[in-house]
Amino acid sequence: MEWTPSFFVHIFTEMTKNKKEIKEVVNGMFSYRTFILMMIVFGISIFIYSYYDNSQLKLVKHDAVETGVRVLAQNATRENDIQLLARCVNGEARGEPYIGQVAVAAVILNRVKHPSFPNTLAGVIYQPGAFTAVQDGQINVPIDPNSTVYKACTDAMNGWDPSEGAIYYYNPAKTTNKWIYSREVIKTIGKHVFAK
Amino acid sequence: MGIRNKLLDFKQRLSDRHMYSIVLVVTALIASAGIYQYKRALDYRNSVENQYNRAFHELVGYVENIEVALAKGMLVNSPRQMVSLSSEIWRKAAFAQANLGQLPISHVQLDKTSKFLTQVGDYTYSLSQKAMDGQELTDEEFENIDKLHKYAANLSQALNELQAEVYEGRIKFGELKKKGNRFMAQASKNVVVSKLENVEKEFQDYPSLIYDGPFSDHIERMDPRLLSGGSEITQEQAKEAVVKFLGQEKAQNIEFAGETNGTIKTYNFVVYPEGQAKGKENRRITIDVTKVNGYVLSMLDSRPVQRVSLNIEEAKQKAKAFLDEKGMHNMKESYYLENDGIAVINYAYVQDNIIMYPELVKVKVALDNGEVVGFESKGYIMSHQEKRELPEIKISQEEARAKLNKRLKIDSIRLAVIPLESKREVLCYEFQGKYGDRNFLIYINVETGKEEKILMLLETPNGVLTM
Numbered sequence: 061m062e063w064t065p066s067f068f069v070h071i072f073t074e075m076t077k078n079k080k081e082i083k084e085v086v087n088g089m090f091s092y093r094t095f096i097l098m099m100i101v102f103g104i105s106i107f108i109y110s111y112y113d114n115s116q117l118k119l120v121k122h123d124a125v126e127t128g129v130r131v132l133a134q135n136a137t138r139e140n141d142i143q144l145l146a147r148c149v150n151g152e153a154r155g156e157p158y159i160g161q162v163a164v165a166a167v168i169l170n171r172v173k174h175p176s177f178p179n180t181l182a183g184v185i186y187q188p189g190a191f192t193a194v195q196d197g198q199i200n201v202p203i204d205p206n207s208t209v210y211k212a213c214t215d216a217m218n219g220w221d222p223s224e225g226a227i228y229y230y231n232p233a234k235t236t237n238k239w240i241y242s243r244e245v246i247k248t249i250g251k252h253v254f255a256k
Numbered sequence: 257m258g259i260r261n262k263l264l265d266f267k268q269r270l271s272d273r274h275m276y277s278i279v280l281v282v283t284a285l286i287a288s289a290g291i292y293q294y295k296r297a298l299d300y301r302n303s304v305e306n307q308y309n310r311a312f313h314e315l316v317g318y319v320e321n322i323e324v325a326l327a328k329g330m331l332v333n334s335p336r337q338m339v340s341l342s343s344e345i346w347r348k349a350a351f352a353q354a355n356l357g358q359l360p361i362s363h364v365q366l367d368k369t370s371k372f373l374t375q376v377g378d379y380t381y382s383l384s385q386k387a388m389d390g391q392e393l394t395d396e397e398f399e400n401i402d403k404l405h406k407y408a409a410n411l412s413q414a415l416n417e418l419q420a421e422v423y424e425g426r427i428k429f430g431e432l433k434k435k436g437n438r439f440m441a442q443a444s445k446n447v448v449v450s451k452l453e454n455v456e457k458e459f460q461d462y463p464s465l466i467y468d469g470p471f472s473d474h475i476e477r478m479d480p481r482l483l484s485g486g487s488e489i490t491q492e493q494a495k496e497a498v499v500k501f502l503g504q505e506k507a508q509n510i511e512f513a514g515e516t517n518g519t520i521k522t523y524n525f526v527v528y529p530e531g532q533a534k535g536k537e538n539r540r541i542t543i544d545v546t547k548v549n550g551y552v553l554s555m556l557d558s559r560p561v562q563r564v565s566l567n568i569e570e571a572k573q574k575a576k577a578f579l580d581e582k583g584m585h586n587m588k589e590s591y592y593l594e595n596d597g598i599a600v601i602n603y604a605y606v607q608d609n610i611i612m613y614p615e616l617v618k619v620k621v622a623l624d625n626g627e628v629v630g631f632e633s634k635g636y637i638m639s640h641q642e643k644r645e646l647p648e649i650k651i652s653q654e655e656a657r658a659k660l661n662k663r664l665k666i667d668s669i670r671l672a673v674i675p676l677e678s679k680r681e682v683l684c685y686e687f688q689g690k691y692g693d694r695n696f697l698i699y700i701n702v703e704t705g706k707e708e709k710i711l712m713l714l715e716t717p718n719g720v721l722t723m
Contacts, residue, residue: 094274098281105285158558159526159542175374176367178357179350188360211596218593218600219618220554220632222542224518247516247524256518 141181145169146203146213148185151193153252158212160250163223165216167254170227177227223247226254301430308429311358312422316415318352322376323412326405329380330398338387342380349377360429369411376404389706480520482637486549494523494545501552501582502527502541513542520637521547551637552582557620557629561597564623568592568719571599574626575619579603584636587617593719597623598630605636607644610683614639614675639681644673647683649702656685656700659707664689664696674699674709684708 145165153164171177171184178184186194193199203210223229229252230240243255269275325345332338353373356366383397393401421427489497491512499507509528516522527541544553566574572589579587587603588611594600598620605615620630653669660666666689673683684699695713700706713720 094277094281097278101282101285105289157540159540159556162556175378176371178353178370179374183354183357187357206596214595215556215620215630218632219616219634220556220630221634222544222554222556224516224520224522224544226518244517246518248514 146210147199150209151198156250161212165213166221166223223254228255305430311355315355318348319412323408329401335387342384345380346377480638482640483548489550497550555631561622561624564597566623571621578628610671612673651705
């Protein structure tokens, strides 16, 4: 007897007709109880899979709708840019003082203007290896426009640059990249050293 | 039932024939789930690998095209030809850069290549602008094109060698990212890195181009005008400047936070008006004072705004009074933005009724009590002059108007100095007008009659923005 889908269908139809008969069919391999258990486990796993897929779908959908509505009401490019910037800064400098968050946002914006980096905000943020927040997926966490990070990014967008033209920053306690130490340091804010 | 009994029971059940089948089924389920996930991961890996390959091959193609076009550039004679050729190079350089940015190679190794591509683009863009005015290229510019061509040729060759390695399967870009198989990744990485480092070395001695295009290197080297010839102050004097700026009442618990070593050198202070606390929640004011002359470069107050009670007009009055008090007279507001109970208002200096857009000051006003919670004066410090030498006006207002597109309905005209990308400043007629239901600003150079800039005004519920 082969484990084809048609076999399962056959068993199901038989099951509805006569319990005893199935018992005879199945008993050759294992007990009726085992069979039911197997079906339950199978069902649960299918349920978990579909739920998992759905929940991911929901997240994306919810996200798009929520920001979409607000964006339409206001200036689309600007709001979208701040949202993207805020997602990156949130992952990079969540524990930093306000001014440090503005500075990190300003570094990202300085990179957009700098010849050595891509010329768009998305290009800079998604540049491979540039930000850990992108690598570990924190970039996908939506940011509330009333949050501090969002405000810090708005300030940076409006032209405040506490980093004074920096295009690099690093945490001396964490960085393993020796090259970064060769850059000229501009200033230190919180745990981050800003350099150009 | 004790644990021991439970275990015994479990063992007994396991030895039962039925239980074996359950374990078998569960194992099969887990295995199939594993296979399913593995397949999915494989799919993703392949699609990522494909993305990298596409980006790389496109990059190679674009760099080849740039090289060829630069070679042609040496032979171009008419400005018209130059326009079409240089805009082609400009466009391809932008694409090449976009693709370069997608490769999974760290920025450090590609720093100079990326810069080269940007500068090729910017330089040819500035050439196309020049050619559009009908000017022919000078010998020096041809020389620059020749130099750029040589570097492009080197880059193109190195990329071609890399491409050969990719085709032979010796390099997989996806492996550069992979952490699991460390040995393999390292081998692949070494090949790519050494190849690229050779290219980068070639760029080591490539001179920073002297040109007026956007993003050029010399921008950073510009000296702040307001600070030239000033004398350096001490940290104590800077602290006094902070007290003077914030007022005795707010300037409590001033803490020195370090120095800034940027274009404008500053002393940095943090002020805790409500007392110093370890936590981050306490209100703090960050303030930077220039080392020369002791001007406040920027100030940011973290105080949240609870209830909005002022409108934008009242906020403008507060901000204006603030600027007058700080000795910044003749400032006129241009644009503003309102967000979360805070208005950010831009001010520009006015001299003889001419608005100086480069001399920009930004003031943040809290809309609950009208307190100034932010201040930024980089533009002002970089380019303020009490009495600016202005060029002679050679084009009359009527002549300038004649240069505008007839479809624009003009609402107002005034004179303004505007900054261009190259940090040049030009005196222009500013025409504000309507086309359809949108407002535009058009700037006509008073000397040459050239249309320097067109801006679109975006009126959002939060204020007016230019694009």
